Amino acid sequence: MTTNRQHSPLGQAAHAVLPPVARVGDRLEEVDTPALILDLDAFEDNLRSMQALAESHGVALRPHGKAHKCPEVALRQVALGARGICCQKVSEAMPFIEAGITDILITNEVVGRQKLELLAHLAAIARLTVCVDHPDALKALSAALDARQSAVDVLVEVDIGQKRCGVQTHAQAVALADLIARLPNVHFAGVQAYHGGAQHKRSFEQRKQAAEKGIKSAAGFVDALRRAGYACEVVSGSGTGTAVFDAASGVFTELQPGSYAFMDGDYGTLEWGEIMSLRHAMFLLGTVISTPTRERAVLDVGLKSATAESGLPQVAGRERLRCTALNDEHCIVMADGPEARPTLGERLKLIPGHCDPTFNLHDEVVVIRNGVVAAIWPISARGLSR
């Protein structure tokens, strides 16, 4: 290599020259890659579809913010009628509160001094609900809130088949409700009953059966609590895959879907039936950086832009192309014949396998309408996992 090149001072010189991934008004063809893209028409259709489903059954919609971590998305969900949003972590709620979303359910147990202190602070400026499944965690929660003189609503998390968090028996649920009644700063509001596994079953019928099993289990907990004198004002749960069944159940009072707004590759493979029509609204835009063989093209999109634990991305609108590998910064795309292979510099839209962790890789999402950049929305809760 040559060694005689002269270097000017460094400092902030390097970072200062990175242009934005896109500017409002740019055509889609001008957006730099990799870029996370939101098709605004499809997104808005999806928001309306789920809101209409909830309203048709008289249940509340409380979409999950962990799916997108983007306050601009949440504001549009609430504007259409959502009761508030869910978050999975306490720190994740902060940017949503800052944006003006004031009713947030933390669909999770909150354990640890720092997180309880943060929760107590946020509970003084927004209406928070949290889940509990252990008496020690509940006592610590009550004590932390006391220090700030704040309060939260509490849902007893019940395990309806997910085999993750949540109490296992009716007696445990009632014991927690008893303890909530005796402790300051916590108000019993109902139960959290989510079954993640049921969301992803492929066939409509399988998903219906799994949902019915979960609904029956949730109803059992609700009945046991009622018999003990605790009316569940809130029975919260469900997701994109089972929303149509849970909405009609007469058991759930609110739905927590997240992916419905975007429809990732995994959800896209489900049989949806005729009840609701959701469209792919999020894409990863990539550029072909190499065409080493007649059938192979390589994109500048990798594991740093899309996660792969729920399968490889699909190439949108290109039936003859298939992703065969996702490396750190490369996606290998194979064509079923030379004439179908993209050319160097060509741009492709990928549908990621799993929207939630994919949003969490990006600082912003480029919002497109009619082929033009309509907005760039910060993904403000990216990385906030505490």
Added chain:
Amino acid sequence: MTTNRQHSPLGQAAHAVLPPVARVGDRLEEVDTPALILDLDAFEDNLRSMQALAESHGVALRPHGKAHKCPEVALRQVALGARGICCQKVSEAMPFIEAGITDILITNEVVGRQKLELLAHLAAIARLTVCVDHPDALKALSAALDARQSAVDVLVEVDIGQKRCGVQTHAQAVALADLIARLPNVHFAGVQAYHGGAQHKRSFEQRKQAAEKGIKSAAGFVDALRRAGYACEVVSGSGTGTAVFDAASGVFTELQPGSYAFMDGDYGTLEWGEIMSLRHAMFLLGTVISTPTRERAVLDVGLKSATAESGLPQVAGRERLRCTALNDEHCIVMADGPEARPTLGERLKLIPGHCDPTFNLHDEVVVIRNGVVAAIWPISARGLSR
């Protein structure tokens, strides 16, 4: 739920209250979770082991910055004798340049107007080398550099079995070297020859055979170029899994390992033989937030803190615990008996499956020595994938 709670103004009130994940001088037990942890002793041992391997064979070490995206790591690698670093993307190089790393190989093709403009700018302030495998990309590179009056060294990327980017034939390699010789602002320096698949074969013998196949292929390209009048001053490639073979090959002049500094779960399962001893140095610290059954515990670490495409995390130092699922913000851990199950609030160290995309999920890494926080290093290139 109650509706009579009073809310104070929001604005920046929420974000302002998030404490740092840790402070220098904190004990490990005080670090908030989830947190990405670096064991400084193990990390320094790993750096020294790989540097010693390279020096013992008279080859250069050019560690890959994509593994960690952290300039503080790169500065320590260079201080120990590394020639410079690799980056996988142009924008990824920026924080390293700002930190004073002035010799960077972009181990990738650079295609697209914005990226070429950025590259041309950075090439004026640092010594950059880039890869090419297509004449059109090479011409665009030369033209973009001309606009800034900057220059780069160029490696012809050759495919030695990875089946990703890289020219397929000796004739293509020579044709690119011919074109480099005719174009301004680009200087032929040698070849890039990386075989990712060879890195991860489990047995020492399998990996040796795969490495030897790659070495033979790389040597063939180097010979063909030499016969055409192009001496390869640089033959760059290799990775953590095959470094011991490539270093001794007499073909490679520099090694590009990245994971060796951290040893993720995937690399940890390889047979290493006696040549080099690498230790797990990166961990995810999690807290048990739920203990719903006698065998099950749930941690506050999920896909937003560790990727899962290379397998689920392992629980460090706890033989009787096994991760069975990684959801967005939960890790389910099963004990092989009730007495082995962690208790509520207990903290566990996980070894992530794949270090590169896991670093890319975090804004900072908490550096630990003797159980105390020695430093907090920003992961400044996180998210820089353009």
